[in-house]
Amino acid sequence: MLPPKRYHGLLLLAFIIMILPLFLTNNFHYDVAIHIGINAIVVVGLNLLIGYAGQISLGHAGFFGLGAYTSGILTANYAWPPLLALGAGVILVGLLAFLVAHPILRLKGHYLAMATLGLGMIISIVLSTEDRYTGGPDGMTVPSFSLFGWEILGEQNWYWIIGCLLLLSIWLALNLIDSPVGRALRAVHGSEVAAQVVGIDTIRYKILIFVISAIFASIMGSLTAHYTGFITPVIADFFHSIELVTMVVLGGMASTFGVVIGAFILTLLPQFLANVEEYEVMIFGLILILTMIFLPKGLLPTLIALKKRHTA
Amino acid sequence: MSLLKIEGLTKTFGGVHAIEDLSFTIQAGTIHSVIGPNGAGKTTLFNLITGIYAPTSGKILLEGWDIAHKPPYELAKLGLCRTFQNLQICFNMTAIENVMMGSHLHLNTSFLAALFRFPTLSQGDHECREQAAELMKLVGLSKYITADADSLPYGALKRLEIARALATSPRLLLLDEPAAGLNPKETAEIDEVIQKICQSGVTILLVEHDMKLVMNISDHILVLDYGKKLAEGKAEEIRNNTAVIEAYLG
Ligand SMILES: Nc1ncnc2c1ncn2[C@@H]1O[C@H](COP(=O)(O)OP(=O)(O)O)[C@@H](O)[C@H]1O
Ligand SMILES: [Mg+2]
Numbered sequence: 352m353l354p355p356k357r358y359h360g361l362l363l364l365a366f367i368i369m370i371l372p373l374f375l376t377n378n379f380h381y382d383v384a385i386h387i388g389i390n391a392i393v394v395v396g397l398n399l400l401i402g403y404a405g406q407i408s409l410g411h412a413g414f415f416g417l418g419a420y421t422s423g424i425l426t427a428n429y430a431w432p433p434l435l436a437l438g439a440g441v442i443l444v445g446l447l448a449f450l451v452a453h454p455i456l457r458l459k460g461h462y463l464a465m466a467t468l469g470l471g472m473i474i475s476i477v478l479s480t481e482d483r484y485t486g487g488p489d490g491m492t493v494p495s496f497s498l499f500g501w502e503i504l505g506e507q508n509w510y511w512i513i514g515c516l517l518l519l520s521i522w523l524a525l526n527l528i529d530s531p532v533g534r535a536l537r538a539v540h541g542s543e544v545a546a547q548v549v550g551i552d553t554i555r556y557k558i559l560i561f562v563i564s565a566i567f568a569s570i571m572g573s574l575t576a577h578y579t580g581f582i583t584p585v586i587a588d589f590f591h592s593i594e595l596v597t598m599v600v601l602g603g604m605a606s607t608f609g610v611v612i613g614a615f616i617l618t619l620l621p622q623f624l625a626n627v628e629e630y631e632v633m634i635f636g637l638i639l640i641l642t643m644i645f646l647p648k649g650l651l652p653t654l655i656a657l658k659k660r661h662t663a
Numbered sequence: 664m665s666l667l668k669i670e671g672l673t674k675t676f677g678g679v680h681a682i683e684d685l686s687f688t689i690q691a692g693t694i695h696s697v698i699g700p701n702g703a704g705k706t707t708l709f710n711l712i713t714g715i716y717a718p719t720s721g722k723i724l725l726e727g728w729d730i731a732h733k734p735p736y737e738l739a740k741l742g743l744c745r746t747f748q749n750l751q752i753c754f755n756m757t758a759i760e761n762v763m764m765g766s767h768l769h770l771n772t773s774f775l776a777a778l779f780r781f782p783t784l785s786q787g788d789h790e791c792r793e794q795a796a797e798l799m800k801l802v803g804l805s806k807y808i809t810a811d812a813d814s815l816p817y818g819a820l821k822r823l824e825i826a827r828a829l830a831t832s833p834r835l836l837l838l839d840e841p842a843a844g845l846n847p848k849e850t851a852e853i854d855e856v857i858q859k860i861c862q863s864g865v866t867i868l869l870v871e872h873d874m875k876l877v878m879n880i881s882d883h884i885l886v887l888d889y890g891k892k893l894a895e896g897k898a899e900e901i902r903n904n905t906a907v908i909e910a911y912l913g
Contacts, residue, residue, distance in 0.1 A: 523778045526780040530784060531767060531791075532777040534764045541755045542751040545751035546764070547715075547734070547736050548738075549764055550736050551736055551767050552734075
């Protein structure tokens, strides 16, 4: 029996993840692949908020950074087990996201973008200035991840872990989208008033998905801290937030596989821009603008629409 | 038995009285129509009853309970649902998903169950889809069951809104100009659909400009003019009311 159609893309991706190591010839290649996977997971979560529920966050790097530093500080300075520290990050970020979203999302209009922009900046400034705990702009070292006495080391092991987590998060996202909760989220985007008159508490759903997407970022921040072993406040800054939003917009809002492609392209891109690094911010901004003008639906949805028109 | 009772309802915007000291009663199981020229306050009345606007003063009693100031999603739980004069379709979904979202209150909306796709949830979702397909057939949309919402023509979208509202299993259904922009054949079909819905036990509050349709199917008609009640009564009473003829029917 074939698996349900909704999972076909997932199987294809699993296959790609399995054969990819044949082409990864050194640890640097693995490292790039791992960062693609990490970004992909973050934007799968962010896309639930932006693409499906139609709410904008310009501060998700803040949640990523907060997760990373919670893990870093608790494991390095207080010898917490990494998994527990990761959980503490989730609770902290979840609570913070809830406290911010609760008053903001009650207001009509796009205040969330403004509020998250401010929140992201505050987080990144706090991480830079509280150097007693964070090491300040110079960053801090973070011990490796260990689980039940098993220490996760080396690019190859991390590759498989991130690969599995990517498949898991896509599976969860696909399930969510095609469920009553997912329809409620999409209805919030499609027509908030229509959603309300059929009994959907739209504010509650907006808060819920904002918190969930923040938690995605926090978890990946924690894992990134352990994987790289060294973090600086740069991971929480505004530019990183814009990178994440650009991945969603370029790949395709409301397309889970689209945003994975967006993460793939935009994580690889800087590798080719090594000698024009100072223009990186500009190039990302340009990609964002050009996509919004010429490919408002994003890469994958546009390709799918083209193919449909071609076969029809 | 009266299902809905409006008492001294007033809504002002700036200095404009969109609805002014309006009182009337809707009997359960009937088709109750509201007519009046553009700007008379019909849509505002709907927005007040469904909780989209809060009244400036007055009461809205559903079986004796004051429901004014309750948010729309709470009112949906009490069995109120509506369609919109200006379409409110979710174009980011398929046509049938627009109807399925109407079943929201009757489905398992647990977040964990959704994430892990618990078998009970997929079962419920499957039944919901079949029900939605039935409702689409009922309103004459069988050929759009697999279509995207943005591929439907205007007349079909109007009916899609009715199907979505029906999916909530309402007790009181408010239809805001369901025949606007439809050709005579489509209007006749809507006419039939509304009567069918009423026969299934749903009370209907209808705003409509098509006089033939209104006279044809209404048990009771309320005439609004500048937010105030101009006349009220059975179809033939309204047809022969001189004030109404002067103000509206011409
Ligand atoms: N949100 C609003 N803000 C200001 N004025 C409004 C608003 N909604 C309706 N009105 C005014 O209330 C009056 C009644 O409008 P409406 O209820 O839409 O009439 P109808 O549906 O009978 O054509 C109009 O004068 C309209 O301009
Ligand atoms: Mg109107």
